[in-house]
Amino acid sequence: MLEQEPLSRYTTWRLGGPARYLVLPADAEDVVRALEMARDRGLPWLVLGLGSNLLVKDSGFPGVVIRPGKGMDRFEMKGATAIVGAGLPTPILARRTAELGFVGVERFIGIPGTVGGGIYMNAGCHGAEFAEVVTEVTVMDERGKAKQLGRRQISFKYRSSNLGPVVLLEAKLGLGEESPAKLKELQGRLFRWRKAGTPFDQPCAGSTFKNPVGPKSAGMLIDEVGLKGYVLGGIQVSPMHANYFVNLGTGTASDALKLIDHVRKTVLKKTGVELELEVKVIG
Ligand SMILES: Cc1cc2nc3c(=O)[nH]c(=O)nc-3n(C[C@H](O)[C@H](O)[C@H](O)COP(=O)(O)OP(=O)(O)OC[C@H]3O[C@@H](n4cnc5c(N)ncnc54)[C@H](O)[C@@H]3O)c2cc1C
Numbered sequence: 001m002l003e004q005e006p007l008s009r010y011t012t013w014r015l016g017g018p019a020r021y022l023v024l025p026a027d028a029e030d031v032v033r034a035l036e037m038a039r040d041r042g043l044p045w046l047v048l049g050l051g052s053n054l055l056v057k058d059s060g061f062p063g064v065v066i067r068p069g070k071g072m073d074r075f076e077m078k079g080a081t082a083i084v085g086a087g088l089p090t091p092i093l094a095r096r097t098a099e100l101g102f103v104g105v106e107r108f109i110g111i112p113g114t115v116g117g118g119i120y121m122n123a124g125c126h127g128a129e130f131a132e133v134v135t136e137v138t139v140m141d142e143r144g145k146a147k148q149l150g151r152r153q154i155s156f157k158y159r160s161s162n163l164g165p166v167v168l169l170e171a172k173l174g175l176g177e178e179s180p181a182k183l184k185e186l187q188g189r190l191f192r193w194r195k196a197g198t199p200f201d202q203p204c205a206g207s208t209f210k211n212p213v214g215p216k217s218a219g220m221l222i223d224e225v226g227l228k229g230y231v232l233g234g235i236q237v238s239p240m241h242a243n244y245f246v247n248l249g250t251g252t253a254s255d256a257l258k259l260i261d262h263v264r265k266t267v268l269k270k271t272g273v274e275l276e277l278e279v280k281v282i283g
Helices: 027-042 090-099 106-110 114-123 180-197 216-226 253-271
Strands: 002-006 018-023 046-047 055-058 061-066 075-078 081-085 134-139 147-148 169-173 235-237 245-247 278-283
Touching: 018 027, 027 046, 027 061, 027 134, 027 169, 061 134, 061 169, 075 090, 081 090, 090 106, 090 114, 090 180, 106 180, 114 169, 216 253, 245 253
Parallel strands: 018 061, 046 061, 055 278
Antiparallel strands: 002 018, 075 081, 081 169, 134 147, 134 169, 235 245
């Protein structure tokens, strides 16, 4: 367990103040103990995946951050069902299933989070999302009790689920069969497309806003109101993709929050569309 650990080290935006406690559980028992500690000390708790969809405030998180990773990254195929730990990185899931000739999650190759975060957020891209493949999840509630939920007990929406305050431990994903060569070729194409269209090598948290209902994406609207490339403090609306806000190296969470506010207000004023945050603000 780490104390006063800067969360900027654990988020892809490289932003955020310290966690009072950071726990790196290796198994479900460690998660039980972390939750117990939070309960005993009356502290809030939070699950962190790879921090690729989070904006942690500069003041940090005044409680227990639980980050499933090594030890909780099981990957096993039983027939066409993948049994996966919440800490498994999604790109590894995409690559390994494709290599073994299973189709269903191959398009998630460029989503830089964990399977736990992906299911919790119902992440997706290129017309696919986790909701389509999840058949069962194992979750732990705040009292440390684990239970299985079947697909019909979970409701997924665009970039959200109704899982609530739980720690997702494991999931079963129902996949199909496909030729590994075909899947590899598709993944190569998608990867090149991402590299060309998004600021892949700069710290950011992917799409800042959800795409609104309507013909125009959030990125198109931000571009349309003239904010592509706009800089506030050390955070910039990416000149490559206007819905990605990149940390130029000196950015703070406060800069990011001010930029989000400025973009949201400008888009609303000029287009009438109210953008909703996809990124989750912590702290
Ligand atoms: C360059 C880039 C590209 C991206 N592209 C896409 C994309 O194409 N499509 C897409 O959907 N997203 C995309 N994202 C956003 C992000 O990668 C996804 O939302 C991802 O699934 C988040 O996973 P994570 O492990 O990083 O979760 P985090 O960001 O750490 O957490 C996200 C949420 O999930 C919760 N959570 C995480 N793990 C668990 C768990 N085990 N149990 C319970 N709750 C948990 C957290 O508490 C938080 O509420 C992108 C991000 C970046 C930086």
